[in-house]
Amino acid sequence: MNLDKLITKHLTRYFDPSKRIPEETFQQLLRYLRSSPTTINIQPNHFHVLETQDGKNKLADALVGRFADNAEKVRNASHAIVFTTRKDIPDTHLQEIFEKERADGRFADPEIQKGWEAGASNFVEIQTENYGGDVLHWLEKNTYLIVGATMMAAASLGVDATPLEGFDRTTVDAAFDLTDTDYTTTLLMVLGYPDEARVSRQPVSRFDAEKIFTHM
Ligand SMILES: Cc1cc2nc3c(=O)[nH]c(=O)nc-3n(C[C@H](O)[C@H](O)[C@H](O)COP(=O)(O)O)c2cc1C
Numbered sequence: 001m002n003l004d005k006l007i008t009k010h011l012t013r014y015f016d017p018s019k020r021i022p023e024e025t026f027q028q029l030l031r032y033l034r035s036s037p038t039t040i041n042i043q044p045n046h047f048h049v050l051e052t053q054d055g056k057n058k059l060a061d062a063l064v065g066r067f068a069d070n071a072e073k074v075r076n077a078s079h080a081i082v083f084t085t086r087k088d089i090p091d092t093h094l095q096e097i098f099e100k101e102r103a104d105g106r107f108a109d110p111e112i113q114k115g116w117e118a119g120a121s122n123f124v125e126i127q128t129e130n131y132g133g134d135v136l137h138w139l140e141k142n143t144y145l146i147v148g149a150t151m152m153a154a155a156s157l158g159v160d161a162t163p164l165e166g167f168d169r170t171t172v173d174a175a176f177d178l179t180d181t182d183y184t185t186t187l188l189m190v191l192g193y194p195d196e197a198r199v200s201r202q203p204v205s206r207f208d209a210e211k212i213f214t215h216m
Pocket of ligand 1: 009010011013070163164165166167204205
């Protein structure tokens with residue numbers, strides 16, 4: 001990965017519909033995505049992986065009204081991912097995590113696992129209080145971290161990954177049968193290779209270093 005290139009690069013908005021991410025590359029990216037760490041291993045996500053044109057069209061069709069300009073980005077991308085997040089953390093979810101951790105042998109000593117479980121359950125209570133009961137707000141921060149990390153992982157594989165916040169949550173939730181489920185759409189991601197004819201040649205615009213860094 002060439003960090004200097006990333007520093008001067010615009011996020012890709014227009015993808016070349018003729019270019020597809022090689023299967024092994026995409027699978028590696030999904031393996032990375034699955035491995036992403038979350039607060040107390042809370043794993044609040046479900047990812048809808050759109051790898052067929054039908055799958056991408058399903059999402060694109062849900063991008064209407066003021067978000068219609070994102071539809072073409074989805075249709076032309078090689079792949080797209082709908083990042084969804086749990087709206088709450090019932091005890092059943094915590095127990096599922098703990099069971100999996102025990103099965104995976106996360107801690108060699110069962111007593112340590114037991115202590116971890118008590119601490120993790122308590123942490124959920126603390127965060128629920130910290131966010132005034134708005135657990136989704138907390139959990140979606142984890143989702144955004146995962147999105148950022150996945151963008152960098154994609155870059156390391158030579159793949160462009162652009163997050164899209166321009167969508168109507170209600171409409172996308174309905175398209176993916178999420179309404180009245182435990183999950184809701186947090187962010188979309190389109191992945192692939194740029195349409196070179198439509199890459200912006202203008203400089204990237206960001207605040208000066210003096211404004212955003214305080215060194216001491
Ligand atoms: C979280 C996030 C959400 C974004 N959502 C959209 C989007 O819905 N549609 C879009 O065209 N670009 C989207 N972008 C791209 C930004 O608008 C773009 O990166 C920003 O304006 C800076 O432009 P540059 O990448 O060309 O320097 C998003 C970027 C981020 C980080």
